Amino acid sequence: MPLNALAIVVGIAIAYARIGALPNWLFYPGELLFVVGTAFALWSMSLLGRYESAYVQVLPDHKVIENGPYRHIRHPGYLGQIVAFIGLGLALQSWVALLVILMVAGSLFAYRLRIEELLLVAELGDSYVNYMKRTKRILPFIW
Secondary structure (H helix, E strand, O other), rough: OOHHHHHHHHHHHHHHOOOOOHHHHHHHHHHHHHHHHHHHHHHHHOOOOOHHHOOOOOOOOOOOOOHHHOOOOOOOOHHHHHHHHHHHHOOOHHHHHHHHHHHHHHHHHHHHHHHHHHHHHHOOOOOHHHHHOOOEEOOOOOO
């Protein structure tokens, strides 16, 4: 999370310097994507209940969550965050800021997704493997 925050701060600085300017009309679609992505991420994470954590961990009696967006997507919270970051980059009206934010966030999400999936398979076994077969991954190059 601190690296994502740093990427956002750097992205804002790049945008205010008007480096890689995008058309002004992208501000409102960007804001809409930011709000929708953030709301989707928060809703997705709220469905995890006590299993939601800043740390990659499996709790005792951990179960696979399969309601809401988890029915179709393995990591909808991360998808919502990526959509929000795209919206932020568009709202900042700088393709350079958008690129910086997405490169940092995408790299961090890819790393975390890989670790999470390995841990969930190791700890939850067949229930998570079967869940993986039924759902879509948000980043095609992961797993």
